Amino acid sequence: MTTSSTREVLDVIQAPDATAADFAALPLPASYRAVTVHKDEAGMFAGLESRDKDPRKSLHLDEVPVPELGPGEALVAVMASSVNYNSVWTSIFEPVSTFGFLERYGRTSPLAARHDLPYHVIGSDLAGVVLRTGPGVNKWHPGDRVVAHCLSVELESADGHDDTMLDPEQRIWGFETNFGGLAEIALVKANQLMPKPAHLSWEEAAAPGLVNSTAYRQLVSRNGAGMKQGDNVLIWGASGGLGSYATQFALAGGANPVCVVSSPQKAEICRRMGAEAVIDRSAEGYRFWKDDRHQDPREWKRFGGRIRELTGGEDVDIVFEHPGRETFGASVYVARKGGTIVTCASTSGYTHEYDNRYLWMSLKRIVGSHFANYREAWEANRLIAKGRIHPTLSRTYRLEDTGQAAYDVHRNLHQGKVGVLALAPREGLGVTDPELRARHLPAINRFKDA
Known part of the structure; x- marks a missing residue:
């Protein structure tokens, strides 16, 4: 439920005849509700295994x-957001407390010092409405309906002007900066903003941002794997937040996704997306590690044989990696000669081990990929707006239930993405192109129906 400080904002957003002037004249509230972690609690889970750390606490x-x-910035009324794995990391203070990020950022300039606080407003996705823009912002205006990607850059170094992801001051908003999207109001740089897809509700529009852009760069962009028609693409966690978008990009781009999942229900979701080659690793009993220290190459070989059964005898051209330690040895092994393993995360552990003989002697490549630059994020959002790629939202929580949402993601109890309502009083609001929505409604609801 909104508080009195933000209720007037919501009233104007919901007014069908509200104009840019109405938004510009709207007084900013002095405060807003936000999901936070507290600096003085950074050690609260000391001694616990990752699995036992509870975001609800x-x-x-x-x-x-x-x-x-500040200059070049915007304040956005957040109608909805979503939970990403970086929000889980923040909540369990792994691999490090995010307050170190905020302290270092705060030392870079007087303006950045705003971010160094004893609390951290988290969240790296939003869909909402622009309330105010700072000096130097010309493209966006109060009243604009927007989504935000999570790349925050300074661009004062030459390094970032070919690919903004290479900016030395590149950060992930809501993870390495403060004032994130799991809140009723968020502070972003104006070059994070993109048009809200008109056929989606607020919570549907908020869900793709981080994972959709990450999957686009990792799989499609020349900065990632550069996928082409006919490629066989092994996708780990193919029904999850990242994998569900990678699966859609593979199908839309004429490639053949080989989807790896962990249950019959998740396998069925992949088939609903249009994938034909699906491996339920739990049902087939793959165990890539004999124990905590030793992998089992026989399981790599068995896994590779299963992939070839599904591809007509071909190895995969691209491995879409993000589990990390648990799967990386197998990923390097099963990629074809000259193939690419592209990695963007390590949700099962950061220390990757593989047999280098299968890399160097077969001329394979390992490519690191991290989020996306503005152009890549814009292209990924454009495909959403055109109805070529669809949100994979499965469930939506209230802002006050974000702890439970993060817990469910942490324990892998979810499908696709989970959304969070901020100012939006209920699901299903914000659609301004019902005709386009009607054409794609089964695909939009695919994960909800599951």
């Missing part, structure tokens, strides 16, 4: 002051 719903608006 560390995530708070606080009333916090609206931050000062």
Whole structure:
């Protein structure tokens, strides 16, 4: 439920005849509700295994002051957001506390010092409405309906001007910066903003941002694997937040996804997306590690044989990697000669081990990929807006239930993405192109129906 400080904002957003002038004249509230972690609790899970750390204990719903608006920035009324794995990492203070990021950022400039606070407003996705823009912002105006990608850059170094992901001051908003999207108001740089897809509700529009852009760069972009028609693409966690978009990009781009999942229900979701080659690793009993220290190459070989059964005898051209330690040895082994293993995360552990003979003697490549630059994020969002790629939202939580949402993602109890309502009072609001929506409704609801 909104508080009195943000209710007037919501009233104007919901007014069918509200104009840009109405938004510009709207007084900013002094405070807003936000999901936070607290600096003085950073050690609360000391001694516990990752699996036993509970986001429901560390995530708070606080009333916090609206931050000062700086040049090139925008304040956005957040109608909906979503939970990504970086929000889980923040909530369990792994691999490190995010307050170290905020302290280092705060030392870079007087304006950045706003981010160094004893609380961290988290969240790296949003769909909402622009309330204010700072000096130097010309493209966006109060009242614009937007989504935000999570790349925050300074671009004062030459390194970032070919690929903004290479900016030395590149950060992930809501993870390495403060004032994120799991809140009623968020502070972003104006070059994070993109048009909200008109046929989607607020929560549907908020869900793709981080994972859709990450999957686009990792799989499609020349900065990642550069997927082409006819490629066989092994996708780990193919029904999850990242994998569900990778599967769609493979299908839309004329490639053949080989989807790896962990249950019959998740296998069925992949088939609903149009994938034909699906491996339920739990049902088929793959165990790539004999124990904590030793992998089992026989299981790599068995896994590779199963892939070839599904591809007509071919090895995979691309491996879409993100589990990390648990799967990386198998990923290097099963890629074809000259193939590419592209990795963007390590959700099962950061220390990757593989047999280098299968890399160097077969001329394979390992490519690191991290989120996406503005152009890549814009292209990924454009495909959403055109109805070529669809949100994979399965469930939506209230802002006050974000701890439970993060817990469910942490324990892999979810399908696709989980959304969080911020200012939006209920699901299903925000659609302005019902005709396009009607054409794609089965695909939009695919994960909800599951």
